[in-house]
Amino acid sequence: MWLIGARGSVATTAVVGCAAVAAGLQPATGMVTETAPFADSGLPALGDLVFGGHDTATTPLPKRAEALAAEGVLPYGLPDAVRAELTAADDAIRPGGPQPGDTRGDEALIDAFAHDLDAFRRNHDLARVVVVNVASTEPVPTDGDRLPPSSLYACAALRAGCPYVNFTPSTGLHHPRLHAEAARSGLPYAGRDGKTGQTLLRSVLAPMFAQRALPVRAWSGTNLLGGGDGAALADPAAATAKNAGKARVLADTLGELPDGDLHIDNVPALGDWKTAWDHVAFDGFLGSRMVLQTIWQGCDSALAAPLVLDLARLTARAHETGLTGPLTELGFYFKDPDGGPSGLADQYAALTGFAARLRERS
Known part of the structure; x- marks a missing residue:
C-alpha cells in the first residue's frame, strides 16, 4: 500500500x-x-x-x-x-x-x-x-x-x-x-x-424515505470536526468539494436534492473526533408534517x-x-x-x- x-x-x-x-x-x-x-x-x-x-x-x-x-x-x-x-x-x-x-x-x-x-x-x-x-x-x-x-x-x-x-x-x-x-x-x-459517517447514515435513510413514499421537504446538516481535515475544510473551496459527494447521495436516491444546507465547522479542540447532525423534514399521510433528527459522533480515522x-x-x-x-x-x-x-x-x-x-x- x-x-x-x-x-x-x-x-x-x-x-x-x-x-x-x-x-x-x-x-x-x-x-x-x-x-x-x-x-x-x-x-x-x-x-x-x-x-x-x-x-x-x-x-x-x-x-x-x-x-x-x-x-x-x-x-x-x-x-x-x-x-x-x-x-x-x-x-x-x-x-x-x-x-x-x-x-x-x-x-x-x-x-x-x-x-x-x-x-x-x-x-x-x-x-x-x-x-x-x-x-x-x-x-x-x-x-x-x-x-x-x-x-x-x-x-x-x-x-x-x-x-x-x-x-x-x-x-x-x-x-x-x-x-x-x-x-x-x-x-x-x-x-x-x-463514506465513513454522516453520508453512510444518509445512504441508509434516504432509500427508506423513497421506498416508503414519504416526500422529503428539506434535509440540512452540520459537521463539527478538528484535526487536519477540520483545518483543510475551513477553506470554503475545499468544503464545497467535500459537500458535493454528500449531496449526491441524496440526489441520486430521492430523485432530486431537497432544500437545506450542509455546514462544516472547524473546531480544533475536537482533534480527530467529529460530530454530525442531520435534520430531515418530511411529509406523512394526509400532509402531516414530520421530522427526523440524527446525531453521529465518532472518530474519523x-x-x-x-x-x-x-x-x-x-x-x-x-x-x-x-x-x-x-x-x-x-x-x-x-x-x-x-x-x-x-x-x-x-x-x-x-x-x-x-x-x-x-x-x-x-
Missing part, C-alpha cells in the same frame, strides 16, 4: 491497525473484508501488506501514533507494540509535493512520484502496489494550466502501473486530462471520497482506516485477476462512486457479488 498523506491520522491508524490485527493484538472490527462473504476470495493477507507513501509532513509515524494514542484514537500502548512496523513504513515515506518554492512542472513531478513507486516495488520485491489517496481535501482546481496535487499522484500511479484508490473528494483521476490515460492504463481504480485496508485488498485482488477500469462494485465505500447503485443495501449486495466473482477466479 502506497498512501498519499502517509503521515496523517487515517494512514497512521491504518498502519497500526493492520499490524495489530495481523498479530492478533486487536480484532478486525470495521473490516468488511474480514467477514464471511469474503472468505476464500483470494485477498492478500494483512500480514503480507507493506506500507510506504508520500507526504509533505515530517513527523515520524511512531510519534504520530503516540499522539493519536494520547487523544484516545488508538489504544494505550498499541503504538509501542507495533513500533517496528511503524518505523519500517516511515522509512519508506518519500517527500510529497509540490512544496512551496518547488519550480518543477507537472511532468517532472509525475516522473519523480512514479520513480518513488517503482523503487518501492523493487526494493520490497512486491507483486503489486496499490496507491490510496488519504490526504486532506484539496479545493476544486481553478488553474487550468496545472494539475492539482491529487491528480499528479494519480497520474504517477498510472505511469508506474499501480491500481489507484481515491478515498478523498479531491480530483485525482477525475481530472479531464487524465480520462484517456486511465482508460489506456489497463488498471483497476476506485473512488471517490470515503478509526472509521476510515478499516475501509482503506478493505479497498487496498480488494483492488489488489482485482488487479491480480486482470480486472480493469472503474470498480463500480466498490461503491459501498464511497460518497461519489464511479457508477453503481446509491443505497447502502444495494451497494452491499454489489460488493458481496464482487467477492463471489473474485472467489470464482481463485
